[in-house]
Amino acid sequence: MSSLRQEYSTASNIKSKGTRKNVMDAIERVMQRLRLFNMPPPNGLVMFCGAIPQNGEGSEKIETYVIEPPEPTPIYYYRCNHRFHLEPLTEMLQAKSLYGLIVIDGKSATIATLRGRVLSTEKEVTSGIPGKHRAGGQSARRFERLREVEVKEYYKRVGAHANGLYLQLPDLEGIIIGGPGPTKYDFEQGDYLQYALKERVLATVDTSYTGDAGLKEVVDKSIDILREVRYTQERKAVQAFLYELGHDTGLVTYGEGEVRRALQNGIVATLLVSEDYQGVDVTLHCTNCGFSERSTLKPDEAQRVVEDEAKHRCSQCATSNVEVVTQDVIDELAELAEQTGAEVEVISALTEEGVQLKDGFGGVAALLRYKQA
Numbered sequence: 001m002s003s004l005r006q007e008y009s010t011a012s013n014i015k016s017k018g019t020r021k022n023v024m025d026a027i028e029r030v031m032q033r034l035r036l037f038n039m040p041p042p043n044g045l046v047m048f049c050g051a052i053p054q055n056g057e058g059s060e061k062i063e064t065y066v067i068e069p070p071e072p073t074p075i076y077y078y079r080c081n082h083r084f085h086l087e088p089l090t091e092m093l094q095a096k097s098l099y100g101l102i103v104i105d106g107k108s109a110t111i112a113t114l115r116g117r118v119l120s121t122e123k124e125v126t127s128g129i130p131g132k133h134r135a136g137g138q139s140a141r142r143f144e145r146l147r148e149v150e151v152k153e154y155y156k157r158v159g160a161h162a163n164g165l166y167l168q169l170p171d172l173e174g175i176i177i178g179g180p181g182p183t184k185y186d187f188e189q190g191d192y193l194q195y196a197l198k199e200r201v202l203a204t205v206d207t208s209y210t211g212d213a214g215l216k217e218v219v220d221k222s223i224d225i226l227r228e229v230r231y232t233q234e235r236k237a238v239q240a241f242l243y244e245l246g247h248d249t250g251l252v253t254y255g256e257g258e259v260r261r262a263l264q265n266g267i268v269a270t271l272l273v274s275e276d277y278q279g280v281d282v283t284l285h286c287t288n289c290g291f292s293e294r295s296t297l298k299p300d301e302a303q304r305v306v307e308d309e310a311k312h313r314c315s316q317c318a319t320s321n322v323e324v325v326t327q328d329v330i331d332e333l334a335e336l337a338e339q340t341g342a343e344v345e346v347i348s349a350l351t352e353e354g355v356q357l358k359d360g361f362g363g364v365a366a367l368l369r370y371k372q373a
Helices: 002-011 017-034 087-093 138-166 183-189 211-221 223-246 256-264 299-307 329-340 352-360
Strands: 046-053 060-067 098-104 108-115 118-126 172-179 201-206 252-254 268-274 280-286 292-297 322-328 343-347 364-368
Touching (some): 172 211, 172 223, 183 201, 268 329, 329 343
Parallel strands (some): 098 172
Antiparallel strands (some): 108 118
């Protein structure tokens, strides 16, 4: 509220009378809505407010949208602009891989998970192991043997906690182990992680710290590793499509229209979509006779159709009672995939296979459960 009051005061200096009024009205509307909340919802709070044109310039109306995001939002983000900034929300809705992170040294270990940009510390374990004994003689050797036993017990405890956590995560993509010194290598090479998890260790990285600071170091140093893992998964998905296509098995299809039909028939196993695909499903619906016309257009073309809504006439009854309904094609296909239990793979254009999907197959393809009738 304090920040918005300051923004309200600043907005009073906007030169354009219309813009000044719209901005100040929007900020005031947001402050009114905020007063209805004693505290933020568990996942945080997102508000969009602005003067939205209803029917061309001069028909603006203040509209407010209050949203509890689907995941905890870790940012405070205020923008006054000509558009709503949806990027933090759309990022939450993208498919995110889950990774396990372990930071360990001789004194403590931290076990965490990383999903998208959300880093969660799950367990901290202390070793309780004393420093190395400096005295000589038999007592020193005996002390070292006891210390080795304690180190192994410490590793077992860390491994037990990691196993208990990570084995319950079916979508775990891999594990990265970090820490200062050689402890991380001793832990990784020993039989402390369950064999299935041990096979998922992607890398071991050096850090200067343990704890939360060490986890952040692991994330920073593992960006290329995590990216390469994702790219490998994308390449395999597209290669599987190309294999079926090349062998003419009848278990693939491509193109927005064909893929939509396959989804509607419930025979798609995996939907492949280029993240660079841009298409908007535009439907002209006549409220007079019920006739509808559907087409897929580029975003700028769809925008022009929406802006010219009043000019459209029904091709059946010739009336002007035509509504324009738009939906992002990717959202539509993803909804169909969810309804039929199909997996969705969003493919970047940063690999050769991703470029091939985008340029050679229109950016939309599918692996099928069985041949189409």
